Amino acid sequence: MTELEKGPKGRRRGRGARERILSVSQQLFREQGINRTGMDQLCAAAQVSKRTAYQHFTGKDELVAEYLRRFDPSVLSGVFDRTDLTPRERLLAAFDIPPPPLPCARTSPPPSNSTTQHPASQYARDYKKAVAARLADAAREAGAADPEQLGEQLALLIDGAAARTRVLNANAFPAAAAIAAVLIDNAIPATAGDDRRLEEAAR
Template sequence: MTELEKGPQGRRRGRGARERIISASQQLFRHQGINSTGMDQLCAAAEVSKRTLYQHFTGKDDLIAECLRRFDPDVLPEVFDRADLTPRDRLLAVFEIHAPLCPFIAAAVEIPDPEHPARVLARDYKLAFAARLTDSAREAGAPDPEQLGEQLALLLDGASARSRVLDTETLATAAAIAVVLVDRALTTPTHQNENHFQ
């Protein structure tokens, strides 16, 4: 039995092991990709034996799905549930947050099976995210909230994917485009007439 299989010295096996496994997985998946991360590497990073890992997760697929489930279960409550922001402000505030998009895009790109639990979670998350944008667009008074919500979701996903591929910051540009999209959508003839008579 190797030292790694015995578990880390000075730690009780099982104590916090699940959280260490998830934390190590999130970091490794983010930095080197899902497919490039092996179970031996995960065990070493989490300081657990393979036996311990398999006591907590049935396999890598289960682990990937759990990492995604934990990432943003309530779909950006720090933006969408803030009462101090107007609906317009919420639509633009999502462009200040970059991280929630990458894990889901990465999972969808790296896992070819559309029925894989991680792909299903990624799809559900993206639909929920667009729905929250649509709800904010509706609250802001957009005449076609579904279209604006989908446009903003597409813009944010595109900026996130481009940032990942080119290893460059694109969210500032996306945020500037979002301002134009939102302001055009919210400037209806009714709004213009109200402004004219004020």
């Protein structure tokens, strides 16, 4: 295998092909969704041959898994690890950063003797669980009576806002944030809410 080979337009391609594929995938996955983006389109946009693409990634699932890992390896650390925000503010800030587009669940079940899962699908499940867990942790810090339930409710709200945004091509997160504020206030006991308001007023 040579270091350089010709891409679909006859240009010489170097070892930056992997980064170009990932960069293009970030744009296309966000614009039209993961399931609607095919390898042929990705290769054409990245100006690499399919042979080159499959030298870097065994298939689309591996490419999607790598894309998701790069999107946020620590699960929205820019929100949940901020020390300048109160726990309630962190819960609401999660709606300021739309999550990455995740692949839809496969409609056909795997073979009964299958013991492996596609890496992208597995990462999508793990990512969604991790987001709900981090929301629950912040809800617990905020004084929610049932932080796990609030975490799941907010995670579901984020998923719904992401899906609506993609389908309608209109940002649904501001409306979701308004609903989230109601859920958060209803889930936090009055005493905890009073403490939180005093904390926010003192900042």
